[in-house]
Structures are given as structure tokens and as C-alpha cells.
Amino acid sequence: MDIKLFNTLGREKQVFRPLNAGRATLYSCGPTVYDYVHIGNLRTYIFTDVLVRTLTYFGYDTLFVQNITDFGHLVGDGNEGEDKMEKGAKREGRSADEIAHIYISAFKEDARNLNLIPPTVQPKASEHVAEQIEMIRSLELKGFTYKTTLGIYFDTSKCPDYGTLAGLNITEQESGARVEQNEEKKNKTDFVLWKSSKHSKARRVGNWESPWGIGFPGWHIECSAMSTKYLGDRFDIHTGAVDFIPLHHTNERAQNMATFGHEVVNYWIHGGFLKVDAGRMGKSEGNAFTLTQLKERDFSPLEFRYFTYSAHYRSSLNFTWEGLTSAKIAYRKLRERTSQMIGDGLPDKNYLQKFEEAVSDDLNIPEAIAILWDLVKDDTIPSETKKATMREADKILALDLLSPIESEDIPKHVQAFAVLRKDARERGDFMEADRLRDKIQSHGYNIRDENNQFTLTRRGAR
Numbered sequence: 001m002d003i004k005l006f007n008t009l010g011r012e013k014q015v016f017r018p019l020n021a022g023r024a025t026l027y028s029c030g031p032t033v034y035d036y037v038h039i040g041n042l043r044t045y046i047f048t049d050v051l052v053r054t055l056t057y058f059g060y061d062t063l064f065v066q067n068i069t070d071f072g073h074l075v076g077d078g079n080e081g082e083d084k085m086e087k088g089a090k091r092e093g094r095s096a097d098e099i100a101h102i103y104i105s106a107f108k109e110d111a112r113n114l115n116l117i118p119p120t121v122q123p124k125a126s127e128h129v130a131e132q133i134e135m136i137r138s139l140e141l142k143g144f145t146y147k148t149t150l151g152i153y154f155d156t157s158k159c160p161d162y163g164t165l166a167g168l169n170i171t172e173q174e175s176g177a178r179v180e181q182n183e184e185k186k187n188k189t190d191f192v193l194w195k196s197s198k199h200s201k202a203r204r205v206g207n208w209e210s211p212w213g214i215g216f217p218g219w220h221i222e223c224s225a226m227s228t229k230y231l232g233d234r235f236d237i238h239t240g241a242v243d244f245i246p247l248h249h250t251n252e253r254a255q256n257m258a259t260f261g262h263e264v265v266n267y268w269i270h271g272g273f274l275k276v277d278a279g280r281m282g283k284s285e286g287n288a289f290t291l292t293q294l295k296e297r298d299f300s301p302l303e304f305r306y307f308t309y310s311a312h313y314r315s316s317l318n319f320t321w322e323g324l325t326s327a328k329i330a331y332r333k334l335r336e337r338t339s340q341m342i343g344d345g346l347p348d349k350n351y352l353q354k355f356e357e358a359v360s361d362d363l364n365i366p367e368a369i370a371i372l373w374d375l376v377k378d379d380t381i382p383s384e385t386k387k388a389t390m391r392e393a394d395k396i397l398a399l400d401l402l403s404p405i406e407s408e409d410i411p412k413h414v415q416a417f418a419v420l421r422k423d424a425r426e427r428g429d430f431m432e433a434d435r436l437r438d439k440i441q442s443h444g445y446n447i448r449d450e451n452n453q454f455t456l457t458r459r460g461a462r
Helices: 039-057 084-092 096-113 129-141 219-231 242-260 291-296 301-308 321-339 349-360 365-377 383-397 412-426 430-442
Strands: 004-007 012-015 023-028 061-066 145-148 151-154 191-196 215-217 235-241 265-271 274-276 317-319 445-450 453-458
Touching: 004 265, 023 039, 023 219, 039 061, 039 235, 039 265, 039 274, 039 291, 039 301, 039 317, 039 349, 039 383, 061 219, 084 096, 096 301, 129 145, 129 151, 129 191, 129 215, 129 219, 129 242, 151 242, 191 219, 215 219, 219 235, 219 242, 235 242, 242 265, 291 301, 301 321, 317 321, 321 365, 321 383, 321 453, 349 365, 349 383, 365 383, 412 430, 412 445, 412 453, 430 445
Parallel strands: 023 061, 023 235, 235 265, 274 317
Antiparallel strands: 004 012, 145 151, 151 191, 191 215, 445 453
């Protein structure tokens, strides 16, 4: 079955054709570890995880690289401002190395809780400065750079299709908040490759010697250097959030093409925003919730993962507590129904094919989820067949659909009453079934019968 993906570079769905048959190579922009990642960031990592799982499901040997930025990402994402790592260190009275260690660990814990597949390689920017210097030197020798008092800049006028990925009209682009004013720049879109520390009044924690003096690499060069080190000068897929398109990924693509003389990435795949009350989510806006904050309000990581499936990965998704609550209820109902499926069988070919077609059509997970609900409600499909189909689907969804429901969700004694009631109904002892229903309700739960199965919910739950 062909996998179709929406390629930002071509602005259309395209059939995935890997460079090497049976093998997929993928790079994903990872976190800047100066603080906890927020749930908007996590939505992007979830969609990338679905992509990796989908490629693996359809038989591709997948090499997945995701970087960690532990220096050089300046506030505002441009060429000026404070390094985010230094900002985090000052905020907490720690060293930048300590900050990096704390928030790398926190990110990995979030990833485990969300069932994200670990990258094959997870390189840190600070451990690949030599590769970044080497790439800048190559660009310099090829005539794509120039020197200012602030450092070495990339000359975007040397790249005829510089703005193609983002659809930028370079001649009309105005210098704004994300493109700093610098009288020495030749073009408004030029960006820093190597930032000089020579004239800095502040002492930086991250400085390196280079052919251009002491300083540090710009943010954009790290992804070019690390992706091509581990995946080569041609690889299949690059993922990230939609806000990376106009600046970070546009600059990354320009560096790649200037260095190697050809397109390096075949498919650029981008995820939409997670908004809050229809507005932007971000630390600067003060509305960037973390996974820990969700857990403090009694929402599990996988309930949040299910919530992200309520919209296509390329669409904006509005975060509200009401919306997350609805997703929580739906997810628990789905797990409860799945937990009642017994026996070992083979997947239903019809439902599985529909599921696979939805997933392979640019990761249409909302449609895939709807197909699973149809399966759950279909009384013509045997329990063991449903269970086997759900097991296959969960290889991509990663929702732990077949894992035992935690005792704090549905107490074991309540589950036992429900099974006894089901047995009573099947043998026609409706008086005993009514008694057990009352027993279940006295323990704070409602029971609903549907298609020879039952669903338990807390009383008062919608």
C-alpha cells in the first residue's frame, strides 16, 4: 500500500518513494532544553512518532534522528538576543550544563509517558560543533558567506530559490521581529552562521575557537550539520512544526543546497499549531501548559495523545480543558470496550484495510479512529477478531488499547460485578442482573449494555 504525505516543498500530497527501497531516513527537529517542553511542542513530536510508526508498520527499516539543542538558539529564533540556555541558567541559578541535563531528562520522561519511540540517534548540538565549523568553512570556500563585526553570515542572494519552501516573496519581505536589523547585512534575509563573541560584553558559557575567532555557531547550521552527518547528503524526510517553515527550515534548506549543490531532503512534513482559546500557545504568552500540569489535573499522557488525534496533524487544534475532558472520556470508553474483547484471532481484513488506507493517506488519524469506533460497535464481528484488529491498529496509535485498565480507573471489584452481571443476563437471570447493576451503582459507577458488551463509567461522567 502506498503512503501519501503532504510535502511542504511541493504543497501537495505525494506518494512516498524512499531513496533506498525498504529503508526510510528521517530527521526531526528536537527540543531546546532550557525549560520543560509544552504540550504544543509535544503535539509535533506525537505526529512525528505516528509517522515513524507508520513507516515501520508498512515494512520500512526506519533510521530516525532527532537532535537536542543545548546552545545557540537565541530568543526570538533570529540572529540577535540572549541564548535560551543562558536565559534558563540565569532563571534557575544553575549552569547551562546543569539546565541541559535537567530538561533533557524531563523531555525523555515525557516521551516515555507518551509512548514516543526513541530516536535511533539523538545528537546534541554541543557535541557537534566541529561538524558545524566544517560546514561553515565549506560554505565560505564556495562563496556563500561574508563577514561582519558580528560574525559570519550566509548570503541568501546567492540562492535563487531561497524562499521556495516557505513561499516567501523575498523582494517584498520586510525586516521584522524574527529578522534582526543589522546595517552590515547585505540582504534582509541573510542569517548568521557563526556568531562572534569578540565584542560581547557578557561572558558566554558556550564559546569555541574557530577560523573566525572565538564564538559559537548559529542555530540553523546545527540541524544541517547533524542531519547530514547521520543520514548523508540525501535523505527522505524532515519533520517539524509549521512555525519552522519560514525561517529555520528555509535557512536549513539553503545551507544544504549551497553545501552539496542539490536538494538534501525529499519530503518536508510539518505539523499544525496547538492553540489555546484560538490563540498562539507559547512560553512568552504564559499559556504553555506542560504534561506535568495536565497530570496534576488528572489527565494522563495517553489521554492527551488521544486528544491530539481529534484533528489532522496539519490542522490547527484548539486546546481547551473541556475538549481534553471529552477526549479523556472517549479514550476511557474505548479502552473499556477493548478490555472486554477476549480470545485470540486474526484481524478483520475489511476494517484493517480501511484503517490502513486512512493512515496511509497523509496520516489521517481522525478517520482511522472513527473506523475503530465502527469496529467496536459492529455486533457482527467476533470479539477475538475485534481484539486482533485493535492490536494491529495500536502499533501505530500507541494508545495501549489492550493493556489492562488501571485499578484506579475501574476498581477490580466493580469489574468483577460487571462480568457476573453479563453472565447473569446471558443465562436469563435478569433479577440477579438487576441486583448486580444496583451493586455497581452503589460503588459509584453506571453500566451500559450495547452489542452484547458493557461499558462502565463513573457516575456523573458525560
